[in-house]
Amino acid sequence: MLGMIGATFLLALREIRRHLLRSFLTTLGIIIGVAAVITMVTLGQGLTADVQEEVSGLGSDVFIVFPQQSDPNIAPAPFDDADIRAVENQIAGVEGTAGSVSTNATAFHNGQDWATSVEGADSEFFATQSIDVIEGRGFNQEEEARGESVCIVGPKIVEEIFVADEVIGEQMRVGNVSCQVVGVIDERANSVGGGDANDVIFMPLKTVQRRFIGNADNVQFFIVKYDPAYETAVIQQQLIDLLRERRVIQDGEDNDFNIVDTAEINETVNTITGTMTLVVTVIAAISLLVGGIGIMNIMLVSVTERTREIGIRLAIGALAREVRLQFLTEAVVLCCFGGLIGILLALGLSVLLAGAIDLPFIFNPTVNILSFVFSAVMGIVFGYYPAHRASRLDPIDALRHE
Amino acid sequence: MSEAPLIELEGITKTFGEGAAAFQALKGVNLTIDRGDFVAVMGPSGSGKSTTMNILGCLDTPTSGRFRFRGVEVQDLSRDQRSLLRRRYLGFVFQGFNLLARTSALENVELPLLYRGESKKRRKEAAERSLDLVGLLPWADHTPAELSGGQQQRVAIARALVTDPDVLLADEPTGNLDTERSLEIMQLLTDLNKTGITILMVTHEEEMAHFAKTIVHFRDGLVERVERGLKAGAFATSGEHV
Numbered sequence: 027m028l029g030m031i032g033a034t035f036l037l038a039l040r041e042i043r044r045h046l047l048r049s050f051l052t053t054l055g056i057i058i059g060v061a062a063v064i065t066m067v068t069l070g071q072g073l074t075a076d077v078q079e080e081v082s083g084l085g086s087d088v089f090i091v092f093p094q095q096s097d098p099n100i101a102p103a104p105f106d107d108a109d110i111r112a113v114e115n116q117i118a119g120v121e122g123t124a125g126s127v128s129t130n131a132t133a134f135h136n137g138q139d140w141a142t143s144v145e146g147a148d149s150e151f152f153a154t155q156s157i158d159v160i161e162g163r164g165f166n167q168e169e170e171a172r173g174e175s176v177c178i179v180g181p182k183i184v185e186e187i188f189v190a191d192e193v194i195g196e197q198m199r200v201g202n203v204s205c206q207v208v209g210v211i212d213e214r215a216n217s218v219g220g221g222d223a224n225d226v227i228f229m230p231l232k233t234v235q236r237r238f239i240g241n242a243d244n245v246q247f248f249i250v251k252y253d254p255a256y257e258t259a260v261i262q263q264q265l266i267d268l269l270r271e272r273r274v275i276q277d278g279e280d281n282d283f284n285i286v287d288t289a290e291i292n293e294t295v296n297t298i299t300g301t302m303t304l305v306v307t308v309i310a311a312i313s314l315l316v317g318g319i320g321i322m323n324i325m326l327v328s329v330t331e332r333t334r335e336i337g338i339r340l341a342i343g344a345l346a347r348e349v350r351l352q353f354l355t356e357a358v359v360l361c362c363f364g365g366l367i368g369i370l371l372a373l374g375l376s377v378l379l380a381g382a383i384d385l386p387f388i389f390n391p392t393v394n395i396l397s398f399v400f401s402a403v404m405g406i407v408f409g410y411y412p413a414h415r416a417s418r419l420d421p422i423d424a425l426r427h428e
Numbered sequence: 429m430s431e432a433p434l435i436e437l438e439g440i441t442k443t444f445g446e447g448a449a450a451f452q453a454l455k456g457v458n459l460t461i462d463r464g465d466f467v468a469v470m471g472p473s474g475s476g477k478s479t480t481m482n483i484l485g486c487l488d489t490p491t492s493g494r495f496r497f498r499g500v501e502v503q504d505l506s507r508d509q510r511s512l513l514r515r516r517y518l519g520f521v522f523q524g525f526n527l528l529a530r531t532s533a534l535e536n537v538e539l540p541l542l543y544r545g546e547s548k549k550r551r552k553e554a555a556e557r558s559l560d561l562v563g564l565l566p567w568a569d570h571t572p573a574e575l576s577g578g579q580q581q582r583v584a585i586a587r588a589l590v591t592d593p594d595v596l597l598a599d600e601p602t603g604n605l606d607t608e609r610s611l612e613i614m615q616l617l618t619d620l621n622k623t624g625i626t627i628l629m630v631t632h633e634e635e636m637a638h639f640a641k642t643i644v645h646f647r648d649g650l651v652e653r654v655e656r657g658l659k660a661g662a663f664a665t666s667g668e669h670v
C-alpha cells in the first residue's frame with residue numbers, strides 16, 4: 027500500500043508537470059485565497075503588536091488625564107497638585123498618581139548645545155511609565171520635595187552632547203538652569219507627550235514647575251495608576267465625577283478634560299484588526315470556493331482526457347478505490363502546491379507591506395500550517411467527485427474511448 | 429490434475445441496450461477450456477468474439493448464463509472481486525495495444541505489479557524479465573510513440589505476462605501487424621504456451637489460427653464448431669525464430 031501511495035504521488039507530480047500552465051492557472055484561486063488570509067493575519071498581528079508596544083510605553087492599567095476643551099479656541103484650565111492629591115485620596119482603587127509638565131529648552135555641555143524637551147517628573151511618574159534608569163540613580167524624595175537642580179537624561183542627549191565623556195555627576199546647563207546629571211534612562215519606544223522618547227531631560231516636577239514654567243502647582247497632564255482588580259469603568263466614572271465637581275462644570279456641560287485609558291486603546295485596535303481579518307477572510311473564502319470549483323472542473327477534464335488510461339488501469343486489475351486514490355492524490359497535490367505558492371506569496375507580500383507601512387513582520391506558524399492543511403482538505407473535497415467518477419468508469423467503455 | 433476445467437461457459441447470453449434498441453450479441457455460448465490449451469477464436473465480424481473475451485477476462489458480465497473460472501462462479505462476483513481475479517490470474521492483450529502513452533515500456537509493464545502492491549525493486553526486476561522474454565529489454569526506456577507496432581504489441585504481451593498469469597487472453601494480438609511481425613508474435617505465444625500458460629486468442633487469419641491446439645468458430649453469437657487436438661505449431665517448427 028505504501029509503495030502504491032508513493033507511486034501514486036509520483037504519478038500526480040508527473041501529471042501536474044505535464045500541464046504546468048494549466049495546473050498553475052487552476053490553483054490561482056487557492057493561491058490568492060491563501061495569500062490573502064496569511065498576509066492579512068500577519069499584518070494584523072504586526073499592527074496589534076505595534077500598538078501594544080506603543081501603549082505599553084504609556085504604562086499599563088493607567089489613565090492619562092489632560093485638559094481638553096471641545097472648543098479649541100478656549101484654553102482649558104490646567105490641573106494642579108491639589109487635583110492630583112484629591113484623585114489619589116478620594117477614589118478607591120487608585121494606586122498612584124503622577125503629574126507632569128514639559129517645556130522646550132536648549133541643553134549645553136562642554137561647548138555642545140542641543141534643543142530638547144525638559145520634563146518634570148517624579149519617581150512615581152517613572153514607575154507608572156516603566157521608565158528604567160540604567161546608569162546612575164533616580165531622584166530621591168528630598169530632591170523632589172525641594173525642587174533641586176538634578177536631572178536624568180535620555181540616551182539621545184548622551185549621544186548628542188556628552189559624546190564619550192563621563193555622564194553621571196557632570197554639570198550641564200539646561201536653558202537658564204544649571205543642573206547635575208544623576209542618571210541615564212534606557213531606550214524607550216514611546217512617551218505620553220509624543221516625539222522622541224529618548225530625546226528628553228527629566229528633572230523633578232517641582233524644579234520644572236518653578237524654574238521653567240514659573241508656576242509651582244500646575245501640571246499639563248497626570249497619570250492615574252489603578253488596581254486592575256477594580257472595575258475600570260467605575261474608577262473612570264468616579265474620576266470624571268470628581269474632576270467635574272472640582273472644576274465646577276454644570277450638568278449638561280461638556281468635560282473640559284479628557285481621559286485616555288490604555289486598555290481601551292488595545293481593545294480598539296483588536297476590534298479593528300479583528301474586523302479587517304474577518305472581511306479578508308470572507309473575500310478569501312470566496313476566492314477559495316471559486317478556486318475549489320476550478321480544481322473540480324480541471325479534474326473532471328483530466329478524467330475525460332484520460333478515460334482510456336483509466337480503462338487500461340481498471341482492465342489490468344486496478345480496484346475502483348485505487349483509481350479514486352490516484353485522482354484524489356492528484357487533486358490534493360495540486361491544491362497543496364497552490365497552498366505552498368500562496369504561503370510563499372504571502373511571505374513576500376507581508377515582508378514588503380510591513381516594511382512599507384512600518385509595521386513589525388511577525389511570522390505566524392499556526393496560520394501558515396493551517397492554510398497548508400486547508401489547501402490539502404480542499405483537494406479532497408473538490409477532488410472527490412471527479413475521482414469518484416473516474417473510479418466508476420466501465421473498463422470496456424473506457425478502453426474504447428478515443 | 430483431474431479437477432474441474434479451467435474455464436466453463438454455460439448458456440452465456442449478452443444483450444446490449446434495452447427495449448427496442450436491445451441487441452443480443454451472445455445467444456447462449458457453451459464452451460469448456462482446459463488448462464494448458466492454446467485456443468484460437470475465429471468467426472465473422474460481429475459474431476461475438478470480443479464480447480466473449482471480455483466476459484472471459486472478467487471485464488464484463490453476462491446477461492444470463494454461468495461462467496466458472498477455476499470453479500469460481502464469476503457472474504456472482506462484485507466489480508472489485510473481478511478486478512482481484514484479473515490481477516491474480518489473467519493477462520489481457522487488448523485489440524489495439526492500449527499502452528499508456530508518454531510512459532516508458534518498462535513502466536507500462538510494471539503497472540499490473542503496482543496494483544499487486546509489489547515493491548519498486550521487485551516490480552523492476554519482474555518487468556525487465558518479462559521484457560527480456562519478448563526480446564524488448566533494450567527498448568525498456570522507450571515510450572510507445574518511439575516503438576513500432578510489433579514492438580508495442582510485444583510490450584503489451586510483456587505486460588500481460590509480468591504477473592505470471594494462468595491465462596493469457598489476446599483479442600486480435602496481430603490485427604494491426606504485418607505477416608512477419610504476426611508470425612513473431614505467434615511464435616512467442618507458442619513458446620509461452622509450452623511453459624504452461626493457457627492461451628485464448630481471437631484472430632481473423634487462418635495462418636495464425638494454425639498455431640493453436642483448439643480452434644473455436646463463432647457465428648451469430650453462438651459457438652458454431654470446436655476443433656480440438658490440432659497439431660499445433662506447424663509454422664513454429666519451421667525454425668525461423670529459434
Ligand SMILES: Nc1ncnc2c1ncn2[C@@H]1O[C@H](COP(=O)(O)OP(=O)(O)OP(=O)(O)O)[C@@H](O)[C@H]1O
Nearest residue numbers: 444445451453471472473474475476477478479480
Ligand atoms: N457496448 C455495446 N453496445 C452495443 N452493441 C455492442 C456493444 N459491444 C458489442 N456490440 C455488438 O455486439 C456484436 C458482437 O460484437 P463483438 O465486438 O463481440 O464482435 P467481434 O466478433 O469481436 O467482431 P470483430 O471481429 O469485428 O471484432 C456486434 O454486433 C456489436 O455491434
Ligand SMILES: [Mg+2]
Nearest residue numbers: 477478479523
Ligand atoms: Mg472483436
